[in-house]
Amino acid sequence: MPFWTLFGLQQGQATAPGLKGAGETGQQGLLGMPRFLPERCSPECDECAAACPSAAITVEKDRTGGERLAVDYGRCVVCQLCVEACPAEAAITSFDWAFGVRERADLLLTSAPPAAAPAPAVASRAGFRRSLHIRHVDAGSCNGCESELQALNNPFYNLHRFGIFFTPSPRFADLLLVTGPVTYAMREALRHAYEAMPEPRWVMA
Amino acid sequence: MSGLVGEAAGATEIVPLAPEELPAAVAELIRGGGRMQMAYAWHAAPGHIELRYLASRRQGKDFFMWRCSPRGGRVPSVAAVSPLLGWYEREIADLFGIEFTGHPEPYRLVLHQGARPVAPPFDPDYPANEPLPFTPEPGGLPDLTGADVQRLPFGPVRADIVESAEFVFFYVGEHIIHYHPQLFFKHRGMEKRFEGRSLAHATVLAERVSGVGSFAHALAFCQAVELAAGCEVPRRAGLLRSLCAELERLYNHLHYLGHLADTTTLKVGQAEGKLLEERAKQINGRLSGSRFLRSLLVPGGLRRDLDPQPWLGSELERLGAEISVYTAMLENTGSHLDRLITTGVLSYEAAFDQGATGPIRRASGFDHDLRRDHPYAGYSEFPPTVPVRTSGDAHARQQVRIAEIDASIALIQQILRRLSAGPVRTDCLPPPYSEGLGWAESPRGSLFYAVHLDGDGRPARVKIKSPSFSNWRVFPLTVHDSNMMDYAINEASFGLTIAGCDR
Ligand code: SF4
Numbered sequence: 001m002p003f004w005t006l007f008g009l010q011q012g013q014a015t016a017p018g019l020k021g022a023g024e025t026g027q028q029g030l031l032g033m034p035r036f037l038p039e040r041c042s043p044e045c046d047e048c049a050a051a052c053p054s055a056a057i058t059v060e061k062d063r064t065g066g067e068r069l070a071v072d073y074g075r076c077v078v079c080q081l082c083v084e085a086c087p088a089e090a091a092i093t094s095f096d097w098a099f100g101v102r103e104r105a106d107l108l109l110t111s112a113p114p115a116a117a118p119a120p121a122v123a124s125r126a127g128f129r130r131s132l133h134i135r136h137v138d139a140g141s142c143n144g145c146e147s148e149l150q151a152l153n154n155p156f157y158n159l160h161r162f163g164i165f166f167t168p169s170p171r172f173a174d175l176l177l178v179t180g181p182v183t184y185a186m187r188e189a190l191r192h193a194y195e196a197m198p199e200p201r202w203v204m205a
Numbered sequence: 206m207s208g209l210v211g212e213a214a215g216a217t218e219i220v221p222l223a224p225e226e227l228p229a230a231v232a233e234l235i236r237g238g239g240r241m242q243m244a245y246a247w248h249a250a251p252g253h254i255e256l257r258y259l260a261s262r263r264q265g266k267d268f269f270m271w272r273c274s275p276r277g278g279r280v281p282s283v284a285a286v287s288p289l290l291g292w293y294e295r296e297i298a299d300l301f302g303i304e305f306t307g308h309p310e311p312y313r314l315v316l317h318q319g320a321r322p323v324a325p326p327f328d329p330d331y332p333a334n335e336p337l338p339f340t341p342e343p344g345g346l347p348d349l350t351g352a353d354v355q356r357l358p359f360g361p362v363r364a365d366i367v368e369s370a371e372f373v374f375f376y377v378g379e380h381i382i383h384y385h386p387q388l389f390f391k392h393r394g395m396e397k398r399f400e401g402r403s404l405a406h407a408t409v410l411a412e413r414v415s416g417v418g419s420f421a422h423a424l425a426f427c428q429a430v431e432l433a434a435g436c437e438v439p440r441r442a443g444l445l446r447s448l449c450a451e452l453e454r455l456y457n458h459l460h461y462l463g464h465l466a467d468t469t470t471l472k473v474g475q476a477e478g479k480l481l482e483e484r485a486k487q488i489n490g491r492l493s494g495s496r497f498l499r500s501l502l503v504p505g506g507l508r509r510d511l512d513p514q515p516w517l518g519s520e521l522e523r524l525g526a527e528i529s530v531y532t533a534m535l536e537n538t539g540s541h542l543d544r545l546i547t548t549g550v551l552s553y554e555a556a557f558d559q560g561a562t563g564p565i566r567r568a569s570g571f572d573h574d575l576r577r578d579h580p581y582a583g584y585s586e587f588p589p590t591v592p593v594r595t596s597g598d599a600h601a602r603q604q605v606r607i608a609e610i611d612a613s614i615a616l617i618q619q620i621l622r623r624l625s626a627g628p629v630r631t632d633c634l635p636p637p638y639s640e641g642l643g644w645a646e647s648p649r650g651s652l653f654y655a656v657h658l659d660g661d662g663r664p665a666r667v668k669i670k671s672p673s674f675s676n677w678r679v680f681p682l683t684v685h686d687s688n689m690m691d692y693a694i695n696e697a698s699f700g701l702t703i704a705g706c707d708r
Contacts, residue, residue, distance in 0.1 A: 007534065008473040014480050026487045031494035053406035079409045080500045084508065137362050138369040140391045143704035144416020144497055147460070149366045151486070154479035168364030184337040185317050185390040186369055189361050 014155040026156060032096035033076050034083050036109060038069045040090035051085035053077070073099070074107040131163035135173035135197065139190050140180035149177070170196040178205035217432075217642045218269040222258075224280045227273060231258070231283045231290075238263045240557070241283075244293040245668035246301045247657055248329060249274075254301055256280060258290075259642070259653065259670075264573060268642065275303050282308040289560025292678050300327050315389045315707075318344035326394065333397060349375045349383055361390045368703035376689060384684035384692075388677060391707035399667035404430060404504050404633075407664050411654070412499045414669060415705035417460075419495075420453045421647030422654075423502040426667070428581055429643030429656040430504040433635040438582075441627040442506035447576075447583035448513065448620050449489075449498050450645065451613040456485035457648035458606045458613075459528070461700045462535065465603060468697040469544040477531050484524055492517060505633030518621045525614045532607045545600035549683040549695035552597055561679040562672045563650020564609065565699060568594045568601035575646035586623075589616050599698035606700070635662045647672055649700060671705035 016026055046059040048069075056075035060068050069090075082091045101107055138146060152159040153166070167173050170193045182190060194203070222230060231241060242259040249255035258271040273280065282305035284291035294305040295314035302325035305311075316322065319342035324331050349356075360371035371387040395414050399407050411426040412419040424446060431438060438446075463478020486496040492511055493501050501507055535541060551561060556569035566573060574591040576584040592608030594601035635641070635658050643654045650672030659665035680699050684692065 003534065004471065004473040004538070008476070011477070026483070027490060028487070029491040029494055030496070031500065051405070053402070053409045077409065077413070078495075078500070080494075080508075081405060081409070136366045138367070138391070140393050140707075141368070141704060142413045142416040143368055143702050144413070144419070146366055146368055147417050148496070151479070151483055153366075154483050155476050156480060156483045166366055180391065181393065183391055183393055184320065184339045185341075185392070186361065187339075188341060189369070189390075193362055 015158045015161070016156050027097045030095060030097040031078065031080055032094040033073055033078055033099055034071075034080065034091045035094045035096075036069060036071055037090050037092065040088045041069060042088055045087065047085040047087060048082035048091050051081040053079060053081065057082060068110070071109040072107060073109065074104060131165065132175060133165050133167040133173050134175045134177050135167055135170045135193060136177045136179070137186075137190050137193050138179050139186040140183035142180075145179035149179075170194070171198065173197050173201070175202045175204055178203065218267070220269060220271050222271040222273045224273055224276055227258075227271070228281055228283050228286050230271065231260075231286045234260055234262065235287060239266075240264075241287045241290055241560075242268065242651070243653060243668075243670040244290055244297065245655060245670075246297045246303060246327070247666040247668070248327070251329070254303060256297070256303070257655065257668075258283075259655070264578060268579070268644075270642075278302065279304045279306055281306050284309055288558045289675070289678065292674065299325075301325050302328075312345050315392055317387075317389065318342040327397065333394065345387070346373060346385055347375075347383060351377075353377045354382065361387075370703050374689070374692075379688045379690060381684060381687055381689060381692070384681050386677065386681060388703065389707045391703055393708065395708040396667050396669055399664040401659070401663055401665075403663060404635075407667070408502055408504065409500075412497070412502075414708060415671060415673070415702055416497055417457055417702060418453070418647045418649065418652070418671075418705055420449050420498040420502070421645040421652050422669070422671075423499075424450060424582065425643040425645040425647075425652050425654040426656065427502050427504045427643065428645070429641040429654040430635055430658075431633055431641070432643060433639040433641030433656060433658060434504070434633045436505055436631060436633040438506050439628045439631055440583075441510075441624065442629040444583035444586070444620050444624055445507060445511055445513075445629065446502070447587060448617050448624075449493065449501065449511075450582065451617050452485065452489055452492070453498055454613045454648040455610060456482050456489065457700075458610050459485055461606055461697075462532070462603070464700075465545075465599075465694070465697045466535065466541065468694045469541045471535075471538065471541050474531075474535060474538070474541065481524065481528055481531060488517070488520055488524070503630065503633075504635075506628075506630035508630070510629045514621060514624065518618060521614055521617060525611075528610055528614075532610070535603070536607070542600060544691070544694050545603060545698065546596075546598060548599040548691045549687065549698055550596070550598045551679065551683050553595075555682050556597070556679065559679045559682065560675045561650075562675045563646070563648070564602060564605045565650065565676050565679065567592065568605045569597035570595040575644050575651050579644060581643075581645065583620060587616055587619050589613075599695055602698045602700075637662055649673055649702065649705070650675065669708055671708065673702045673706040674708075676701055677703075677706045 049057040049059045054075045054077050056072050058070045083093050176194055239260055239262040244258045246254050246256050256273045259268055261268050282294055284294055291310055292314055297303050299313055299316040319340045321338040355376055357374040361369040369390045373385045374381055375383040398410055408423050411422045414422045459478055459482040463475050466474030466478055489498050490496045492513055551569045553570045556566045556571050572593045577588045577591055590612045592605050594604050637660045640657045645652045652672055653670035655668040656664055657666040
């Protein structure tokens with residue numbers, strides 16, 4: 001269909017600026033994970049922990065009897081209920097829609113002194129120096145993840161330009177990307193996908 | 206009867222019925238122009254399982270329910286009279302251990318072959334946090350053998366970024382003799398997760414039953430609770446709810462068109478559809494803080510006010526103009542239309558009997574839309590135009606969705622013109638042991654939430670009737686006896702989700 005080709009050319013470039021570019025990211029107004037300012041907390045208050053549907057927040061007494069707020073961002077579903085519940089503006093809305101860490105432990109916010117840095121689980125990233133091939137497995141998601149992962153391939157994000165590809169076969173994959181909580185019926189299929197991947201391999205879940 | 210069962214679920218009439226009267230009552234309802242909607246079970250009292258059958262006596266008439274108590278754990282199946290109930294009965298059999306006598310398909314549905322729950326999963330003392338004992342076993346497939354018959358299982362992990370399900374094809378050459386989708390790999394026990402949660406938490410949960418239907422799910426849940434509480438949502442909240450529900454339709458339908466163009470190998474058409482979807486999602490984000498329109502709803506209204514004026518109107522006008530160019534091109538591309546016309550024809554009768562819903566049923570000549578026929582939120586003030594096509598093929602399904610995009614944008618613009626300042630939230634406290642039914646016309650069709658509350662006004666039982674559960678049942682009928690080349694196109698033309706079906 002020649003008119004589609006023409007149309008495509010006319011549309012010009014739809015892609016968002018690169019990671020380092022300033023410019024329009026398309027994420028205007030998006031509410032991110034809450035930020036916590038524990039110094040504003042009033043004693044005896046655990047409103048945020050009670051409001052959180054995913055048990056991401058705990059308020060515990062430490063040895064001196066003071067309150068200790070701990071937040072596990074790995075559990076946070078970005079529902080904003082803690083922000084609404086907090087009477088002291090100690091939990092505030094952030095617009096941090098991009099949120100990434102290298103270690104699971106780095107998702108823990110705690111006022112306790114940090115433990116000794118754990119040995120890195122991944123010794124080297126040499127395995128995917130030039131490009132990264134991802135095998136996605138849905139192990140029982142709500143389909144929200146798939147919707148957004150598919151969006152990464154749309155012309156706006158155009159993930160290919162970074163050398164990141166989704167591959168249909170685990171045999172070509174460097175990374176297994178798992179969505180969903182792993183239902184009983186998906187456990188075996190998920191394991192097979194992992195076992196079919198060549199070394200070195202990574203899992204993101 | 207104990208005080209546990211109210212005679213009316215908010216405004217929904219409840220009629221008791223003896224098990225043996227069921228088949229005749231259902232048959233008479235259908236003869237009189239009525240239609241069954243769904244069936245579910247709940248523990249009405251300790252040790253007492255009660256069945257509910259949701260129906261309407263005539264198009265546009267209020268919904269009502271039959272309630273019926275099985276005798277000795279058995280009840281006659283009505284699947285032969287109303288085929289669409291067949292899956293509901295099998296689900297109840299799997300999850301509640303009720304036997305439906307005379308069921309034409311007495312197989313497991315939700316639980317896979319080889320799953321061995323220690324008790325029916327909805328038993329009050331079922332150990333919900335322990336893994337379900339499971340050794341996969343084949344089963345549920347017809348005995349189809351022949352010299353040339355090949356069997357192709359595909360999934361549950363498939364190519365590309367898609368949801369998990371296994372599709373089994375029995376075929377000869379290019380011709381599909383029989384098609385069996387094995388679903389419910391993703392069954393997460395979502396309905397049970399609602400039990401005992403606070404209403405705020407339950408709403409967050411409803412937003413995560415089907416991600417691309419987050420708003421419709423939370424809306425149906427909230428409306429069920431509001432009905433139980435007898436609470437009236439302020440006008441501004443109602444209008445904003447309709448506005449968001451239409452934005453949800455918009456990005457879903459744009460995604461649908463991009464995906465459909467992908468299956469007919471129209472690459473620029475795919476890219477453009479996905480780009481327009483992205484733009485719609487960004488509008489959602491800008492308006493609500495969430496690309497899936499989450500964290501907004503609460504029983505009683507909205508958690509916070511939105512500010513769509515004046516920017517949303519002009520933004521949608523720009524987007525709408527681009528969509529018109531795009532959809533006109535799709536409707537003008539011979540190679541695309543050739544693959545859609547006469548593909549996957551669903552007859553009116555099959556759509557009715559088997560329970561097709563939403564754009565699928567409207568493409569098969571069935572003029573029905575909950576927004577217009579059973580209005581909620583802001584739809585009584587702003588009823589939508591409801592496009593209908595009669596050919597029942599993939600092209601009709603595309604056309605219905607294209608027309609719905611136009612109708613959604615028009616509706617949002619109307620709402621924006623008439624939106625006035627006001628409160629967006631009111632108290633909503635359902636009384637102990639009350640119940641309510643909520644519904645929404647989600648982008649994929651009719652969605653119901655039946656909510657029973659416990660003594661603390663928290664959900665004791667939540668039944669979710671999702672549109673994809675209905676349409677997945679119908680879809681195979683259009684695949685048997687078709688050909689392999691058309692399969693992906695036909696599947697895309699249905700626009701199904703699996704999370705919503707599996708729950
Ligand atoms: S945003 Fe929601 S899930 Fe995240 S910490 Fe706050 S209450 Fe918990």
